Amino acid sequence: MKKILTAAMCLALGLSAAHASDGKAGEKKYGPGASDTEIRIGNVAPYSGPASAYSVRGSAIVEYFRQLNEKGGINGRKVTVISLDDAYSPPKAVEQTRKLVENENVLAVYGSVGTPSNSAVHKYLNARQVPQLLVATGASKWNDPKNYPWTTAMLPLYDMEAKIYANYVLRRRPDGKVAILYQNDDFGKDFVRGFREGLGDRARSMIAIELPYEITSATVDAEVVRMKATGADILFIVATPKFAAQVIKRTHELGWKPLQMVVSVSASIGSVLKPAGLDASQGVITAVALKEPDDPQWADSEDMKAYKAFMKSIGQEGMIDDSNAVQGYVAAVLLERILRRAGDNLTRENIRDIAANMHEENVPMMLPGIVLRTTPDDYSLFDALYLQRFEGDRYVLIEGPVSGK
Numbered sequence: 185m186k187k188i189l190t191a192a193m194c195l196a197l198g199l200s201a202a203h204a205s206d207g208k209a210g211e212k213k214y215g216p217g218a219s220d221t222e223i224r225i226g227n228v229a230p231y232s233g234p235a236s237a238y239s240v241r242g243s244a245i246v247e248y249f250r251q252l253n254e255k256g257g258i259n260g261r262k263v264t265v266i267s268l269d270d271a272y273s274p275p276k277a278v279e280q281t282r283k284l285v286e287n288e289n290v291l292a293v294y295g296s297v298g299t300p301s302n303s304a305v306h307k308y309l310n311a312r313q314v315p316q317l318l319v320a321t322g323a324s325k326w327n328d329p330k331n332y333p334w335t336t337a338m339l340p341l342y343d344m345e346a347k348i349y350a351n352y353v354l355r356r357r358p359d360g361k362v363a364i365l366y367q368n369d370d371f372g373k374d375f376v377r378g379f380r381e382g383l384g385d386r387a388r389s390m391i392a393i394e395l396p397y398e399i400t401s402a403t404v405d406a407e408v409v410r411m412k413a414t415g416a417d418i419l420f421i422v423a424t425p426k427f428a429a430q431v432i433k434r435t436h437e438l439g440w441k442p443l444q445m446v447v448s449v450s451a452s453i454g455s456v457l458k459p460a461g462l463d464a465s466q467g468v469i470t471a472v473a474l475k476e477p478d479d480p481q482w483a484d485s486e487d488m489k490a491y492k493a494f495m496k497s498i499g500q501e502g503m504i505d506d507s508n509a510v511q512g513y514v515a516a517v518l519l520e521r522i523l524r525r526a527g528d529n530l531t532r533e534n535i536r537d538i539a540a541n542m543h544e545e546n547v548p549m550m551l552p553g554i555v556l557r558t559t560p561d562d563y564s565l566f567d568a569l570y571l572q573r574f575e576g577d578r579y580v581l582i583e584g585p586v587s588g589k
Contacts, residue, residue: 185295190529195283202376209489212529212530213528213530213531213534214530214531215291215530215532215535216290217288217290217291217292218261218530219261221260221262222261223262223291223530224261224266224288224290224291225247225249225260225265225266225292225293225519226268226285226290226294227242227293227294227295227296228264228267228268228269228270228280228293228294228295228301229241229242229243229268229270229294229296230266230269230270230271230272230298230301230488231269231271232259233271233272234268234400234424234426235399235424235426236271236272236285236368237285237366237455237456237508238297238320238425238427238508240318240503240509240512241295241297241508241509241515242297242338243498243500243512244265244495244512244515244516245265245294245515245516245519246265247494247498248512248516248520249263249516249519249520249537252520258520258523259523259527259528259556260360266281266284266288266290268284270488272298273301274301274303274304277296277300277302278297281293281296281304281305281308282305285309285312285314287409290301290314291313291315291530291532291535292314292315292316292331292535293309293315293316293317293321294315294317294318294471294515294519295317295319295338295512296316296319296320297319297320298321298373299369299371300399302319302321302323302326302335303323303325306325306335309334309335310332310333310334310335313533314334315535315539315562316335316336316531316567317333317336317519317535317539318336318338318515318539319339319493320338321337321339322339322342322379322449323371323374324342324343324344324374326563327562327563327564329560329561329563332512333536333540334532335542335563336539336565337563337564337565337569338515338518339511339565339566340448340471340564340565340569341374341449341566341567342371342374342375342378342447343374343377343378343422344373344378344564344589345378345447345448345471345569345588346375346376346377346378346379346382346588347381347382347589348382348471348586348587348588349379349445349469349471350378350379350380350382350383350573352445352469352571352583353383353390354382355445356443357417357418357443359437360390360416360443361414361415361416361418361581362389362391362392362416362419362420363389363392363393363411363412363414363419363420363442364379364393364422365395365397365408365419365427365431366394366395366397366423366428367396367397367422367423368397368398368400368425369397369399370477371422371424372422372423375420375447376394376422376541377421378453386535392414392415393414394407394415395407395410395411397423397427398481399424402451403430404423404430404431404434405430405434408431408434408440409434409438412438416442417442418442418443418445420445421444421445421446421450422447423445423447423450424449424450425450425452425455427450428450428460429455429456429459430445430460431460431476432444432446432460432461433459436460436461436464439478442468444467444468444547445468446468446469447470447471448473448569451468451470451507451579452506452507453478453505453507453574453577453579454477454502454505454506455506455507456501457574462507462577465574466574466575466576467574467575468569468574469572469573469574470572470573470574471569471571471572471573472569472579473554473566473569474510474514474550475488475510475549475550476505476547476579477504477510478534478576478577479578479579479581487548490548491504491510491513491548491549492504494513494526515547518544518547521544522535522538522539522542525538526538539558540559540560541558542557542565543555543556551584551585553584553585554568554570554585556570566588567587568584568588569585570583570584570585570587570589571584
């Protein structure tokens with residue numbers, strides 16, 4: 185009987201601790217930026233500068249929570265999202281992030297855009313033990329829970345995505361020659377490394393040229409001419425939207441017709457393919473986890489209807505087809521889930537722990553079969569993606585889900 189009572193007491197204590205840790209019972213716990221009435225969240229996005237095409241992402245997050253607050257917020261608390269412009273400049277990102285942490289006293293920095301900007305504040309936020317939650321970049325460095333436990337990424341990791349493209353090439357164009365244009369930073373280099381790993385022993389013979397460009401460059405027209413001259417019949421575009429559009433357009437103007445693959449962060453119809461020209465964009469292949477708003481097969485799905493209604497309600501009807509807007513919407517949904525799960529335990533430590541133990545099914549706008557997971561030892565949300573090809577005026581799914589691990 186004594187053993188039974190002891191076991192029962194241990195079980196009760198364990199359940200009590202579990203409830204207290206997630207804030208569902210017991211005393212309320214607040215960290216910086218949280219109170220009985222408000223939760224303050226910081227965000228940094230390029231509302232100006234060379235990557236301003238991503239700005240709609242930050243706007244969608246802000247507007248999502250503005251509307252949520254009108255409906256009562258989360259657990260009776262208003263969620264204040266403070267989103268600041270860094271112009272895609274690392275020094276500016278440092279300035280704005282420090283302002284969010286030290287002046288605005290936010291609970292977490294969430295969904296900030298870009299590898300360079302997030303890299304610039306990576307060590308700072310971890311040293312201050314501020315959650316750097318679900319950043320809008322897929323650099324492999326974000327999956328380092330041992331050294332940087334406060335940082336998680338929302339996007340598929342770049343090296344994983346790159347392996348999916350490499351496997352596609354090996355299956356469909358095993359004798360092809362590949363030209364790669366990449367941004368000269370962690371973003372670009374991660375993709376190149378993953379692509380090479382995916383090709384394995386074939387990388388040396390298949391890759392004809394790798395050309396870097398700087399984010400400060402005016403154009404990449406000269407690089408396109410150099411790549412065409414190699415005779416490559418496969419073009420891998422690792423670029424931000426402005427430069428991806430330039431490459432696709434210039435390739436078309438030169439009469440060069442390689443198989444074109446563009447990384448998912450720059451595959452938007454609205455901000456990349458339309459500026460490049462829909463004729464020039466025919467056949468472009470990219471990886472994807474999210475539903476395309478213009479794909480008729482999703483037109484009657486409830487999550488698509490809700491997304492389109494949201495975009496119209498915030499006066500962004502013209503941006504509905506922009507994948508960056510979809511990403512912002514999904515990012516807001518995930519943040520809402522994290523905060524609701526935190527309940528009354530709104531500490532930075534609890535937010536970190538929730539982000540490290542995610543298992544998200546039925547996420548709005550996510551393609552069938554895509555489940556988002558993290559564990560304390562693996563912060564990579566995605567392990568599979570679909571492949572899609574641009575045909576006519578929209579993308580068509582061609583394979584998936586395809587594993588990249």
